[in-house]
Amino acid sequence: MIEISNLNKKFDETTVLESIDFSVKKGEVVALIGASGSGKTTLLRCLNLLETPNSGTITIGDTTQVFSERPLKKTEKLKLRQYSGMVFQGFHLFPHKTVIENIIEAPLIVKKESKETLIKKGEALLDKVGMIDHLDKFPDALSGGQQQRVAIARALMMEPDVMLFDEPTSALDPQLVREVLKVIEELANEGQTMIIVTHEMNFAKRVADKVLFMDDGYIIEEGSPEKVLVHPEKQQTKSFLQLLDDEA
């Protein structure tokens, strides 16, 4: 359902993504790992078109977009963007809106769905992420873990085909990481297609169907969690995993 081929991204003259190729099947969970600065965030942002690739092709669902130096039209951006939902490291909930307002905002304004329907749907989703008791609170009154769970619900409200998570637990206090990972794992078990950038290796081993290892703008190793995380072939992958082990 996602097909990426020969994707390149430069910032000015610096190449950040180089000949990126991979595909994701419907219902698949892909873990994207790699050292800081290797291009993981940029890759996710390209899929959501927060960045525009310089060349290559992205196919999601039945939409194919070929990139060149020509700037994308607004309609092209919106077309491809509707397939994906993004969860940021820093949550970025709307601080001036309550939890329920946060999550119904986009479908209300963008898709012009009815408010009553959206509130029902929103309550069901908040229940699922364990936030139903905080419906009318403002984000500022919530812990980081709670904010991130609301942010996940907010992205899900748009019913994306693929969820993109960029280090969703990296900004959290250690004791809050589990509650967020649990929500993501439940989504995975329900068959939600997702790409998740994470440094939580145990989580990746348990949940991912496929692991991509990035190094300096390239995907240099790809395969099952067993293959990439337990029996890596490339030296860079080994060193990276060793480094994480040492830290733990």
Add this chain to the structure above:
Amino acid sequence: MFDWFNQIHWEHLFNPELALDSLPLLIEGLQITMIISLFSMLFALLFGLVVGIARMSKFKLLSFPARAYISFMRGTPLLVFIFILYYGLPVIGIQFTSPIVAAIVGISLNFAGYNAEIIRSAIMSVPKGQWEAAESLQMNYFQMMRRIIIPQATRIALPPTFSIFMDIIKGTSLASVITVHELLYSARIVAGRTYESMTMYIAAALIYWIVCVIIGYFQQRLEARYNRYISN
């Protein structure tokens, strides 16, 4: 020292009776002051929003004129600008029918420059994550501005905008120079007639002050409303 003190004519310093007697005239002047202030603030806000957004544009054709405009308005005294409009423009055949209109046009255009800067910096200070979250949720520029960015920018812009409003109210006193019968002009008429300058100018000052205190009260209430989502 004592001589100086003994020579002060206290009755000339503040004559409450005169102040009270001239209150109706001062209030009449205050009405003109408030009419000029409210219209000027409204136009300065609307035009300031346009200039502020143009200033942020990536198109030089928009951003450069906006920059020049802001620079000129911030760099020239309001009184000089009012003189140019009222005494200068007739040279090229543009004559204001009333000095009140000239005052409103002058004050609006001048303060639009300040408002543009306030609006621009408030919008720019909304964190990048907010723009990206809105964008990734498929909002277009207009939806993002209206629902996400401007409400947050408003909170930031509120205190400086109220300062501008008070500056405008005080700035309308300059219109007395082009014979607008506003508050200061009324005070000057009585002062000239009675030679009680101190009394009349203190009375005018107190009225300006009271008006600004009332506006300050509304500012506090609005700020409290906009801050309700921030917990300490």
